[in-house]
Amino acid sequence: MTASGETPRTVGVGLISVGWMGRLHSRAYSVLPFFYPELGIRTRLVAAADTAPAGREYAANVLGFERTFADYRDVLADPEVEVVSICAPNFLHAEIAVAAAEAGKPFWVEKPVGRSAIETAAVRDAAEKAGVPTTIGFNYRHVPAVEHARQLINEGTIGTITNVRGRFFGGFSSNPEDPFTWRFEREQSGSGVLNDLMGHLADLIHYLLGPIGSVTAVTGTYLTDRPGLKGTPHEGTRVPVQNEDYATMLIRFDDSAVAAGALGSLEASRIAVGPKSEYGFEIFGTEGSLRWEFERLNEIEIAIGRTGSHVGYTRVFADRSFPEYDRFQPSSGTGMGYDDLKVIEAKKFLVSATGGPAEGSNIADALASAQVLSAAEESAASSQWVTTPVVPGNTSNTKEKSA
Ligand SMILES: NC(=O)c1ccc[n+]([C@@H]2O[C@H](COP(=O)([O-])OP(=O)(O)OC[C@H]3O[C@@H](n4cnc5c(N)ncnc54)[C@H](O)[C@@H]3O)[C@@H](O)[C@H]2O)c1
Known part of the structure; x- marks a missing residue:
């Protein structure tokens, strides 16, 4: 029962x-x-x-x-x-x-x-x-503080969006003596940090601010070879890394986006020494700013207005007023974790799979993110701005949907 x-x-x-x-x-x-x-x-x-x-x-x-x-x-x-x-x-x-x-x-x-x-x-x-x-x-889009940020953006609390900075810096591949695995092989993985980490970031930006319309990108590979994995034909040799360790891009939003007219920069690295999972964004609007960081996923910093005794960023803990938070914790300060995000994802999947509404990301969102990564690869090769074929993601934050 x-x-x-x-x-x-x-x-x-x-x-x-x-x-x-x-x-x-x-x-x-x-x-x-x-x-x-x-x-x-x-x-x-x-x-x-x-x-x-x-x-x-x-x-x-x-x-x-x-x-x-x-x-x-x-x-x-x-x-x-x-x-x-x-x-x-x-x-x-x-x-x-x-x-x-x-x-x-x-x-x-x-x-x-x-x-x-x-x-x-x-x-x-x-x-x-x-x-x-x-x-x-x-x-990452299921984090209650991220959902709260989306609500603030759509309510107009930070005004017209002017620019965004996003980054995903991981150190999981920072040791050049870690072995050559499928992640470093183009045939097995596709692009490197673009497909691995930047794809998350592009999705999060679509979810918060709407479709990215064009990009210009540069990429670099710094740890250029790695020891062959034990038990494979490569054992005892060093194997050339086939995809990028670092990528950065400038973005312009599509006219359909909530952030139409805004600009931004997105960066991703898999070889950063120090950062573990520094994944976050800073979003600036004409009336305020928001910033969030995965390593402190239960907090968000919010700055509203230019005057008054509390002007500047205020650090706010997620609480029961943030979407989904009360499902996991009764009160603010008792944090949620990464694994909880997968429970929220499972819920959205099973609701849609059993005939309910499709509220989560779906294959259209995956394609929307992949188009940005493809445009970034093309731009890195040509040193030109590349227009992204805009795929209306299921949950991209468009003006039409947020109205
Ligand atoms: N959403 C996220 O935040 C997130 C985080 C980590 C990984 N990932 C993604 O999840 C995927 C898996 O990553 P992981 O960290 O769990 O990897 P993992 O290396 O821990 O597990 C991969 C598993 O696949 C199995 N496998 C290999 N070939 C197989 C085959 N032909 N048929 C069936 N099983 C096979 C391996 O034996 C292994 O158990 C990757 O695509 C990765 O990008 C997503």
């Missing part, structure tokens, strides 16, 4: 790849009813696939999946699997997502959906043709 006494609807879940993200998706499905009991949605962890035996053992013995397979196709063919999480390495996302769509299964896929905008568009086409709901692992 649900909290309101109704019989819950149990959804059969399939998982493809049991790494970090696979574990988090599974956890999110399992704890969802604790936080959203009124939805009446329960999940059953039916089938998981991983090529690694350790992944399959973990899925069966720890996560509680009923059956496991080495081949993801067995998960998609399982009649008791109604929805699928795709948490494989990048190069498999598009192939698996197209197969999921063709099997008629709604899917929640990790970013980046494709190694390029062309691959992402193929997934969009397959999902549209099959009519299956989709959700993308753009988790």
